[in-house]
Structures are given as C-alpha cells and as structure tokens.
Amino acid sequence: xxxxxxxxxxxxxxxxxxxxxxxxxxxxxxxxxxxxxxxxxxxxxxxxxxxxxxxxxxxxxxxxxxxxxxxxxxxxxxxxxxxxxxxxxxxxxxxxxxxxxxxxxxxxxxxxxxxxxxxxxxxxxxxxxxxxxxxxxxxxxxxxxxxxxxxxxxxxxxxxxxxxxxxxxxxxxxxxxxxxxxxxxxxxxxxxxxxxxxxxxxxxxxxxxxxxxxxxxxxxxxxxxxxxxxxxxxxxxxxxxxxxxxxxxxxxxxxxxxxxxxxxxxxxxxxxxxxxxxxxxxxxxxxxxxx
Amino acid sequence: xxxxxxxxxxxxxxxxxxxxxxxxxxxxxxxxxxxxxxxxxxxxxxxxxxxxxxxxxxxxxxxxxxxxxxxxxxxxxxxxxxxxxxxxxxxxxxxxxxxxxxxxxxxxxxxxxxxxxxxxxxxxxxxxxxxxxxxxxxxxxxxxxxxxxxxxxxxxxxxxxxxxxxxxxxxxxxxxxxxxxxxxxxxxxxxxxxxxxxxxxxxxxxxxxxxxxxxxxxxxxxxxxxxxxxxxxxxxxxxxxxxxxxxxxxxxxxxxxxxxxxxxxxxxxxxxxxxxxxxxxxxxxxxxxxxxxxxxxxxxxxxxxxxxxxxxxxxxxxxxxxxxxxxxxxxxxxxxxxxxxxxxxxxxxxxxxxxxxxxxxxxxxxxxxxxxxxxxxxxxxxxxxxxxxxxxxxxxxxxxxxxxxxxxxxxxxxxxxxxxxxxxxxxxxxxxxx
Numbered sequence: 001x002x003x004x005x006x007x008x009x010x011x012x013x014x015x016x017x018x019x020x021x022x023x024x025x026x027x028x029x030x031x032x033x034x035x036x037x038x039x040x041x042x043x044x045x046x047x048x049x050x051x052x053x054x055x056x057x058x059x060x061x062x063x064x065x066x067x068x069x070x071x072x073x074x075x076x077x078x079x080x081x082x083x084x085x086x087x088x089x090x091x092x093x094x095x096x097x098x099x100x101x102x103x104x105x106x107x108x109x110x111x112x113x114x115x116x117x118x119x120x121x122x123x124x125x126x127x128x129x130x131x132x133x134x135x136x137x138x139x140x141x142x143x144x145x146x147x148x149x150x151x152x153x154x155x156x157x158x159x160x161x162x163x164x165x166x167x168x169x170x171x172x173x174x175x176x177x178x179x180x181x182x183x184x185x186x187x188x189x190x191x192x193x194x195x196x197x198x199x200x201x202x203x204x205x206x207x208x209x210x211x212x213x214x215x216x217x218x219x220x221x222x223x224x225x226x227x228x229x230x231x232x233x234x235x236x237x238x239x240x241x242x243x244x245x246x247x248x249x250x251x252x253x254x255x256x257x258x259x260x261x262x263x264x265x266x267x268x269x270x271x272x273x274x275x276x277x278x279x280x281x282x283x284x285x286x287x288x289x290x291x
Numbered sequence: 292x293x294x295x296x297x298x299x300x301x302x303x304x305x306x307x308x309x310x311x312x313x314x315x316x317x318x319x320x321x322x323x324x325x326x327x328x329x330x331x332x333x334x335x336x337x338x339x340x341x342x343x344x345x346x347x348x349x350x351x352x353x354x355x356x357x358x359x360x361x362x363x364x365x366x367x368x369x370x371x372x373x374x375x376x377x378x379x380x381x382x383x384x385x386x387x388x389x390x391x392x393x394x395x396x397x398x399x400x401x402x403x404x405x406x407x408x409x410x411x412x413x414x415x416x417x418x419x420x421x422x423x424x425x426x427x428x429x430x431x432x433x434x435x436x437x438x439x440x441x442x443x444x445x446x447x448x449x450x451x452x453x454x455x456x457x458x459x460x461x462x463x464x465x466x467x468x469x470x471x472x473x474x475x476x477x478x479x480x481x482x483x484x485x486x487x488x489x490x491x492x493x494x495x496x497x498x499x500x501x502x503x504x505x506x507x508x509x510x511x512x513x514x515x516x517x518x519x520x521x522x523x524x525x526x527x528x529x530x531x532x533x534x535x536x537x538x539x540x541x542x543x544x545x546x547x548x549x550x551x552x553x554x555x556x557x558x559x560x561x562x563x564x565x566x567x568x569x570x571x572x573x574x575x576x577x578x579x580x581x582x583x584x585x586x587x588x589x590x591x592x593x594x595x596x597x598x599x600x601x602x603x604x605x606x607x608x609x610x611x612x613x614x615x616x617x618x619x620x621x622x623x624x625x626x627x628x629x630x631x632x633x634x635x636x637x638x639x640x641x642x643x644x645x646x647x648x649x650x651x652x653x654x655x656x657x658x659x660x661x662x663x664x665x666x667x668x669x670x671x672x673x674x675x676x677x678x679x680x681x682x683x684x685x686x687x688x689x690x691x692x693x694x695x696x697x698x699x700x701x702x703x704x705x706x707x708x709x710x711x712x713x714x715x716x717x718x719x720x721x722x723x724x725x
Contacts, residue, residue, distance in 0.1 A: 010298075014387060014396040034427035041424055045415040048456075119407040120428055121387035285390045288383070289306060 023281050027123045034122060038130035039137065057141045061097070065090040072221045081223055083254035084153045084164040090146055091248040092220035098139040099182045099240060100211050105131045106190025107207045110198050110287055117288055124284040125277070128191060132183050139179070150251060167253025171246060174262075178247045181266060184273035185239055191276030195283040198290055214238075219245050223255045236261065239268040295361050296480055296512040297385065301394035302358040304380050304536075305351050354380045356536045358394070362529075364479070367506035367513040369527035369544055371520070371551050374570070374689055376533040378516045379484060382406060385514065386482050400479025400512070403429050407484070409469035414458035418449055418468055421457050425472045439475040446501070447471035467494055474501045480512045481505055495522075502526055518626035520548050552624050552670065560592040562691055573677045573686030575613045579654060580605040581675055581691050595699040596668060596715065600661040602692070605654060606677055612649040617657040618676040622690065623669055629713050632659065633678065664702065667715035670695045 047053040068089040072078045080088045106128045110117070113127055156162035197203045215221075217238055224235070224245040235241050242261035249255040355377045362368055370378045383389050385396060386404030411428040412421050422443055426436040436443075444450055447467040449460070457465060473481075483502065503526055506513040517523050523530060523544060530547035532539040540547060561582035569578060584601040585591045594600050604617050618633035634643040634657055645655070672693035677686035702717070 010397040010399055011401070012387075012398040014384065014391065014398070016391050016393060016395075031427070031430070033431075033433040034424075037424045037427045037433075041413055041416060041420070044420065045413055048415045116411050116428070118383075118388060119410040120404060121402075122428055122430065288389045 023277055024123055024125070028125050028129070031122050031126050035126055035130050035133065038126065039134045042130070042134040043137070054141070057138055058145055061090060061094050061142050061145060064093045064097075068093065068221060078222050079226060081254035082165050083252040084166065087149060087153050087166065087252055088248065088254060089221065090149060091251060092244055094139065094142045094146055095178075095182065095244050095247050096215055096218065096220050096240075097142075098135055098179075099186045100215070101135045101138070102132050102183060102186025103190045103193075104207055104211055105135070106187055107193035107197065108204060109190070109194045110283075111194075111201075111204065114288075125280065128187060128194075128280070131190075132187050136179070136183065165253065166251075168251055169249070169253055171250035171257050174246055174250060178243050181269040182240070182243055185243075185265075185269040188269070188273035188276030191280040192272075195276075195279045195287075198283055198287045214240075219255075223248075224258065224261070225256060236264075239265045239272070241265070243269075294364050296364045296366070296399050297362040297514075298397040299358055299360050299385075299394070300397075302355055302381075302384065302391050302396060303353060303393040304355040304377075304384060304389070305392040306354050307351055354536050355384070355391075358538045360531065360538065360541050362512060362514070364399075364512055365506065365510040366529055367502075367515065367527045369523035369530035369547070370514060370516040370533065371523060371530050371547055372533035375535075377536040378533055379406075380536075381531075381533065382482055382484050382514065382516060398480065401430065401477070402480045402482060403473060403476035403478035404482035405429075405470070405473040405484065406482070408466050412457055412465070412469060415456055417456055418444075418453045418460070422468070422472055425469065426476070429473060429476055430478070431476055435477050439477075443468075443471045443475050446474065446497075463494065470494075470498055470501075474498070474505065478511070480514070482514045484516045485518065499526055520551070520625035521627065524548060524625075559692055560590045560694070567688050567691055569686065569688050571685060571687040573679060573684050575610045575679050575684065576606050576608050576615055576677045576686060578605075578675065578677065578686065578688055578691075579607050581673075581688070583692055583694050592694045594666075594694060594696055595701075596666065596696050597663045597699050597701040599663050600666070600694065602659045602661070602673060604657040604659065604675060606657075607654045608650050608652050611651050614647060614649055614680050616646060616678045617659070618678050619659055620674040620676075621661070622672045622674060623713055624671070627713060629666075629671065633676075634659070664717040665714055666696045667710060667712055668696050668698050669713075 047056070050056065052059070065086055069085050073080065073085040073089070109127050109131065117124065150166070153162070153164065154166045154168070157164060157166045193203050193207055217235060218240045219235065224241055242258060242263075242265035245255050246257055246262055249257055358381065370381060372378050380389075382404065383406070384391050385398075386402060386406060388404075388406070409425070411425055413424065416424065422440065423433065423436050427433070444453055447464070447470075449464050449468055452460060452464065457468070460468070473483075481502070499522055502513055502515065505511050506526070513526070515523065515527055527544045529542065530544040531541050532547045532551055540550060561580065563580045567578045567581060580603070582590055582603045583592060583594075584603055585594055586599055586601065602619060604619075606615075606617070608615065616633050616635060618631065620631045621629040623629050632638060634646050636642050636646060643657070645657075670693060672690045675688045675691055679685070702715070
C-alpha cells in the first residue's frame with residue numbers, strides 16, 4: 001500500500017492501533033494553553049454566584065480540623081504525640097483532601113466530559129492534568145492557611161513558653177517531592193478507574209465511598225507509629241502512608257521518617273502513574289463509542 | 292505531488308449494537324486473547340453492510356466500510372447521504388474523535404472541526420473567556436486567538452456583551468459566537484457538520500459566506516455535511532455520496548446531487564409498525580402506521596398537483612390521560628423544510644376535537660390534508676412527530692414517507708416554462724386601473 005503512494009509527507013496519520021507506550025506527550029505540550037484555560041475555568045466557575053467566593057477554600061479545612069480535633073482528639077483520645085493536635089489534624093486533612101480530590105475528580109473524567117470528548121479532539125490527558133493542577137492551586141491556598149497556623153504555634157512554642165512542641169526539621173525539604181508524588185498517585189489511580197468505568201460503571205461508586213474508608217487506612221487521624229504495631233499490613237501497603245507521615249513529620253517533628261515506607265511510596269506512585277497513563281491512553285481512543 | 296490534503300485508505304468503522312454493559316467481561320477476555328495471539332477479533336465479522344431495516348446476523352454494524360478517497364488542497368467537499376449513511380461517523384474519524392476499526396487516514400495540515408456549535412462553552416464564563424477556552428479546545432494557541440479576537444467578536448456581533456456570561460446570551464448570539472471562533476481558526480482543513488441548522492436565515496447566509504471565503508479565498512480545504520442540498524450546491528465543488536456506510540460516488544457536486552435525488556425515488560406510500568424507522572421514541576405513544584392517500588386512488592406515492600395529499604397518521608397511546616398532538620414537517624428534495632404543522636386549533640382551518648384532551652389507552656388516527664394546487668412538481672418527504680406535553684419525550688420518525696407531485700397541466704395553460712419555487716400555490720390576484 002505504501003509503495004504506490006507519492007512521497008508526500010503527512011502531518012498526521014489516523015490508524016486503528018498505536019503502540020502502547022506512545023503517550024502523545026508532545027501533543028499534550030502543544031495544547032498547554034488549554035490546560036491553563038481549563039484551570040482558570042474551574043476557578044471562575046467555582047466561585048461565581050457564591051457569596052463567600054474563594055473563602056470556601058478555607059472553610060473546609062478549618063471546619064474539618066476543628067471537628068477532628070474535637071471528635072478524635074478530645075472525645076476518642078487518640079494519641080497524636082506531643083505536637084499541637086490542631087496542627088496534626090490540619091496537616092493530615094489538607095494533604096489527604098488534595099490526594100482524594102485528585103483521585104475522585106480524575107476518576108469520572110470520561111463520564112463528565114463525554115459530550116465534549118464526543119465532539120472535538122484534543123489530547124484527552126489534558127482534562128485529568130487540569131484537574132490535578134486545579135487541585136494543586138486549591139491546595140496551595142489551603143497550605144497557606146496551614147503555614148499561618150504552623151507559624152502561630154511555632155511562635156507560641158519558641159517565644160511564649162507553650163508546652164506543645166513544634167519542631168520543624170530537614171525533612172521539610174521533601175515537601176515538594178511529596179506533593180508531586182501525591183499528585184502522580186492520585187492521577188494514576190484516577191486514570192485507571194476512569195478507564196475502567198467507561199465499561200463497568202460500578203467502579204465510580206466504589207471510589208466515592210472507598211475514599212472515605214481509605215482515609216482511615218491512612219495515618220491521618222493517628223500517627224503511623226501507633227498503627228504499625230497492630231495493623232501494619234494494610235497501612236504499610238498503602239502508598240499514601242509514607243507520604244503523609246513524612247509531610248507531617250517534616251513540619252511538626254511529630255512522628256518519624258520511615259525510610260522504607262517512603263521508598264515504597266515513591267516506587268508505587270511512579271509505577272501506578274505510569275500504568276494509569278498507559279491504560280488511559282489505550283481507552284481514550286475509542287471510548288466515545290462505548291459511553 | 293504534495294497537493295493532497297486528506298487521503299483515506301480502506302477506512303472502516305464498526306460499532307457494537309445493543310447492550311454491552313453487562314456480561315461482556317468474559318467476551319472481553321476472549322477478544323483480548325484472540326488479539327494477543329494476533330488473530331482477528333472474533334466478534335467482528337467483515338462483509339455486512341449497514342442497513343438498518345434488515346437485521347444483521349451479528350451485533351456489530353459497519354457504519355463505514357472500505358472508504359477510499361483523496362481530497363485536494365483547497366477543495367470544498369460536501370458529504371451527502373441519508374440519515375445513518377455514515378456521514379457523521381466519517382467526520383468523527385477525520386476529526387480524531389474516534390479511531391477507525393480498519394484502514395487509515397492521512398492528513399496534511401491542521402484540522403479544525405466543528406461537529407457541534409459551542410463545544411466546551413461554559414455558561415458561567417463571559418464571552419471573552421469562552422472565546423479563549425473554545426479556541427484552545429479547538430486547538431489554537433493563546434496568541435493565535437488574541438490575533439483573531441477582534442475579528443471573531445466583530446463577526447459574531449456581540450461587542451456589547453463580550454464581558455457578560457454566555458448564559459445570559461440569546462441562543463442566536465450564542466451560536467454566532469461559537470461559529471465565529473471556529474471559522475477564524477488558523478487551520479488548513481475545516482470540517483463542519485450540520486451546524487447551520489441552528490441560527491436564523493441571515494446568520495446561515497453569513498456562515499455559508501464565511502465558509503465560501505475560507506475555501507475559495509484562503510485556499511483552505513472544507514468538508515461540509517448538510518441535508519440542505521442548496522447549501523452544498525452553493526459551497527462545494529465536489530461531493531461524496533454515502534449510503535449504508537459505503538462510498539457510492541465521489542464527483543462534482545452537481546452530479547452527486549442529481550444522483551442523490553434520484554436515489555430518493557424509492558419512495559414509500561405506507562409504513563407499518565416495526566418498519567417505521569423511529570429516530571427517537573416517545574414513552575407515552577408509539578407510531579403504528581403512516582400512509583399517503585389520494586382521495587380518488589387510495590394509497591399512493593404519486594399525486595397530481597391539483598389533487599389533495601392526505602397524510603394518515605396512526606398511533607397507539609400507551610398511558611391513560613396522555614395529552615398528545617401529531618405534527619408533521621414537509622421536506623423538499625433539497626432538504627429544506629417547506630412547512631411544519633400540527634393539529635392545534637390555532638394552526639388548523641377546522642377544529643380537531645381530540646386536540647388538547649387527555650386520551651385513554653388505545654389506537655388513534657390523525658389525518659392532515661395538504662390542499663390541492665399548493666405543492667410544486669418535486670419530490671417531498673415527511674418527518675412525523677408525536678408531541679406529548681413534555682417536549683423532551685418527543686417521538687420522532689424522520690423521512691418516513693416520501694412522494695412526488697406530478698404535473699397535470701391544470702395550471703399550465705398560460706405558462707409552460709420552469710416553475711420556480713418550493714411551493715406552487717394558486718393565490719388571489721386582481722388588477723385595477725389607476
């Protein structure tokens with residue numbers, strides 16, 4: 001077939017099958033402006049016609065922290081170490097919410113965008129990436145709040161003689177790495193789920209409900225140390241454990257740095273993300289026909 | 292060479308029919324296993340054409356089958372075919388929304404496709420923000436959109452509302468803005484699906500003008516799907532004719548349109564029950580029979596111009612207390628809607644007793660009479676609608692009946708030349724000396 005055609009160069013060839021590892025990342029780069037516009041759209045549409053507007057980004061972590069401190073700290077007396085409880089819970093909550101939002105929103109990306117995907121081509125990966133970036137912006141805002149609370153407790157401890165120690169240490173430098181890994185992990189899992197939900201819709205329900213339960217299998221409301229003794233099975237194989245614990249340890253000095261757990265988190269995040277990209281890439285081409 | 296914009300080779304696209312949400316896990320595995328061993332997909336049987344009226348032996352339907360053609364740069368190509376011929380599937384494959392099952396498409400240049408007006412428009416965003424978002428979705432870079440921003444706003448005529456959320460736009464403004472974005476894309480190939488069906492006549496003219504400008508003036512390649520033969524005839528120098536997923540012909544537009552109109556002569560005077568090709572089902576009523584009747588000669592597809600055309604419309608009400616009206620669109624051979632009508636008292640010359648009344652379960656027959664000496668000597672087809680109170684629940688059967696009007700000579704005593712017009716009514720005339 002190839003010989004009898006001219007030697008014309010083609011910009012694009014549409015074929016039924018493609019290699020599994022061709023992730024079209026160059027194409028994604030060409031559409032980078034779309035990524036930013038989608039992130040912008042998410043924010044503008046989020047606070048339009050609300051009274052409090054962007055303040056909603058603060059309300060959620062503040063109230064969760066207050067409720068957690070009251071229920072798990074004051075009522076259930078869960079041992080969280082010497083660090084201020086509010087700081088402990090807030091660190092866990094905002095990090096978990098970031099991961100959880102990345103995952104749940106990514107996991108419905110095909111379903112939510114079926115109409116637009118059915119009418120126009122652009123690299124499908126742009127959509128999940130825009131979700132991750134949107135959530136990163138939201139997280140940054142919440143992280144700003146965390147830094148303020150952190151500063152207040154630090155000043156109280158250092159200069160005002162508070163008995164609750166806040167001991168930031170060098171592991172704080174791992175923070176950007178942790179953010180990246182959580183994004184990759186959330187993205188990867190979300191991509192796998194969304195690829196499967198195009199055919200088997202049940203998974204979408206499993207995710208929303210599963211994420212609530214998964215929070216308890218992650219050291220959010222308790223330190224990793226208390227969990228490792230008895231239930232280390234589930235919690236050790238949860239890639240989020242090492243990330244959350246290290247994040248909290250770096251800022252508050254409460255907990256430990258478990259090198260093995262962290263290494264496990266790094267490897268599993270990378271593997272899951274790559275797997276997610278491959279699965280997503282395979283499904284995106286003709287999912288329009290099945291949704 | 293290098294003057295070919297699109298080259299399509301052996302293109303086929305299969306769709307799976309029916310419900311494949313359940314019980315397919317085992318079949319999925321079976322299929323994967325066959326593909327892994329390098330065998331053909333066991334559930335795709337090659338060689339069936341896509342004919343909706345005959346049930347195929349497998350639940351896979353070939354919506355496109357062995358399509359081969361080349362489009363030269365700067366050509367404006369119309370895609371013609373009846374509903375379900377594969378026109379939209381072809382455009383979807385060309386615009387990369389879905390992948391072909393077999394074959395390949397090679398494209399030279401950037402493609403901008405407009406399969407729907409305003410894809411990705413967000414109601415909360417302003418016109419300005421939506422221009423950027425929509426442009427980016429269609430593949431433009433930000434600086435390119437900036438460059439054409441004024442031209443887009445100008446074309447759409449929405450300067451005053453540019454910083455208003457588009458949810459406050461009238462539907463006309465919305466469509467104008469959406470088309471303007473797509474028409475100003477810096478692409479070598481423009482693919483347009485039936486989007487001009489929306490918007491007013493003036494705007495349609497403007498769009499067609501812009502598309503003509505794009506293909507003739509700027510030398511860009513245009514692919515255009517429409518049921519409106521007049522629009523295709525104006526705009527396209529070449530056309531593709533599709534039927535049941537097969538490429539019937541690719542030639543000059545004039546030749547193709549003639550062929551298409553003649554192929555429409557397999558007209559039907561009566562369709563019953565399951566033979567009625569329903570595009571959308573109504574949950575409260577179903578079509579039972581549709582037929583064309585001449586008062587003198589009974590069921591027929593040929594009417595004399597001085598004869599009354601009676602359209603009989605039988606349907607069954609499935610739910611008690613249904614308020615339902617019957618409606619018809621009359622379409623001419625160029626795809627233009629001649630008129631639409633329904634049995635409401637303000638739209639009829641008599642009063643239909645059953646209109647607006649809650650009906651009990653059972654069969655009903657509505658008839659509509661098109662007066663004599665009204666239609667021209669053309670081929671017409673009929674879209675039938677069952678319209679319940681909830682308009683979303685509309686039942687639609689498109690192009691279910693077709694008929695031709697034949698010359699009788701009754702109006703030909705004074706003039707024998709070509710009689711222009713979609714209709715040819717006898718009207719009141721008088722002259723006085725001033």
